[in-house]
Amino acid sequence: xxxxxKGAAPPEIHCHAEELSCKSLVMEALYDFEEGTMPETERxxxxxxxxxxxxxxxxxxxxxxxxxxxxxxxPREVPSTLARTVFxxxxxxxxxx
Amino acid sequence: xxxxxxxxxxxxxxxxxxxxxxxxxAGDEEALAQMxxxxxxxxxxxxxxxxxxxxxxxESTQDTFLTLYRKIEKxxxxxxxxxxxxxxALNQAYSRxxxxxxxxxxxxQEHLPRFSEDGHLVSVDWPDASVAVEDEASARELAARAxxxxxxxxxAYRDVIWMADVxxxxxxxxxxxxxxxxxxxxxxxxxxxxxxxxxxxxISRPALSAAGAGAAG
Numbered sequence: 582x583x584x585x586x587k588g589a590a591p592p593e594i595h596c597h598a599e600e601l602s603c604k605s606l607v608m609e610a611l612y613d614f615e616e617g618t619m620p621e622t623e624r625x626x627x628x629x630x631x632x633x634x635x636x637x638x639x640x641x642x643x644x645x646x647x648x649x650x651x652x653x654x655x656p657r658e659v660p661s662t663l664a665r666t667v668f669x670x671x672x673x674x675x676x677x678x
Numbered sequence: 679x680x681x682x683x684x685x686x687x688x689x690x691x692x693x694x695x696x697x698x699x700x701x702x703x704a705g706d707e708e709a710l711a712q713m714x715x716x717x718x719x720x721x722x723x724x725x726x727x728x729x730x731x732x733x734x735x736x737e738s739t740q741d742t743f744l745t746l747y748r749k750i751e752k753x754x755x756x757x758x759x760x761x762x763x764x765x766x767a768l769n770q771a772y773s774r775x776x777x778x779x780x781x782x783x784x785x786x787q788e789h790l791p792r793f794s795e796d797g798h799l800v801s802v803d804w805p806d807a808s809v810a811v812e813d814e815a816s817a818r819e820l821a822a823r824a825x826x827x828x829x830x831x832x833x834a835y836r837d838v839i840w841m842a843d844v845x846x847x848x849x850x851x852x853x854x855x856x857x858x859x860x861x862x863x864x865x866x867x868x869x870x871x872x873x874x875x876x877x878x879x880x881i882s883r884p885a886l887s888a889a890g891a892g893a894a895g
Contacts, residue, residue: 602797608790612868636799640791647875651828651843653821656726659719660736667714670740671747672707 596634601626603637611644695759702750714743717760720845721767727840728771729778730825738774742767764855768837784830786869789876820878827877831870838863839870 596603601610606627613619614627631638660666693701693712701709721742726735745766753762792800828836837856841847842863853863 596798603799604793604797607793607799607872612864616864640799643879644871644875647824647871647878648843650817650820650824650878651839651871651874652846653817654727654825654828654844655846656723656732656735659722660732663722663736663739664711664715664718666736667718667740667743668711671710671714671744674744675747 596636598630598633598637601630603630603634603640606630606634606637607640611641615644696755699750699753699755699759702747710747713746717763718743723845724764724767724840725771725774727828727844728768728775728836730829734774734778735771738767738771741774742770745770758854761851761855768855772833786832786835786873789873789880790869791872791876823881824874824878827874828870831873835866835870835873838866839874842867843871 610619610623610627614624619627631641693709695713695716698709698713698716702713718739722735722739725738725742726732729735729738742763746763749766753759794800828839831839838852841852841855842849849860849863849867853860856863858866
């Protein structure tokens with residue numbers, strides 16, 4: 582950590598966790614933690630890591646933000662005439678055979 | 679969509695998917711119309727995910743139902759209809775995508791979080807997560823870029839992240855459609871999420887640097 586903008590005090594971003602490593606948390610444990618499928622003892626261990634590790638808290642925030650971004654990708658509008666168009670298309674193509 | 683609803687249909691109508699399949703096999707046009715009404719929006723959405731273009735997605739939806747109609751005799755009624763049909767739709771969309779262009783792909787290993795030798799996160803490159811929710815224009819821009827980053831993934835990863843995180847389909851249903859285990863699904867999905875998160879972080883880095891922010895883990 583070197584500096585932050587305009588001379589403000591730098592944020593505390595070091596990891597002080599001693600049990601689970603950041604790498605294990607991010608690469609192996611995060612999915613089950615987020616999906617709620619993690620055993621309780623492991624969940625508590627992960628939560629202890631988060632309490633001592635601002636970088637992983639920020640990583641988790643960005644992981645969740647990515648999820649919100651992805652959900653916004655679903656097309657909201659399906660062409661209103663699509664069902665009729667598809668039906669007519671299938672009928673026409675099969676009538677030719 | 680629940681496991682149960684797959685076989686019972688999604689709109690509360692009396693006819694199940696299997697009822698409709700049997701009627702379509704028997705040449706019932708009304709059953710075909712009902713099947714289209716039931717699934718055209720989901721097929722369109724799936725196709726859009728692969729093709730990222732409304733016109734292509736519409737044409738792929740048409741072709742998917744045409745294929746359904748032509749191949750429905752081959753459908754094994756002991757299987758779940760929607761799993762079979764979803765694969766038909768996916769194949770149709772990818773077939774169209776291949777004709778359209780050769781898509782560039784990156785390795786799934788190429789854009790993952792970085793760690794120091796002792797396993798700590800290298801913290802220089804994550805985005806301001808609040809951007810995604812507080813600023814409408816930035817959210818739209820991020821979503822567009824996220825779509826690009828999904829598109830550059832190998833197909834095995836694209837399919838799972840689109841179905842799970844965009845379509846919000848249940849894991850068991852996705853695993854069945856793709857013919858993979860739940861464990862494989864979890865692994866692919868997590869890797870794909872990490873890839874997209876990392877790519878979004880990378881594009882936000884210049885903005886952070888410009889603002890004078892910087893940190894090393």
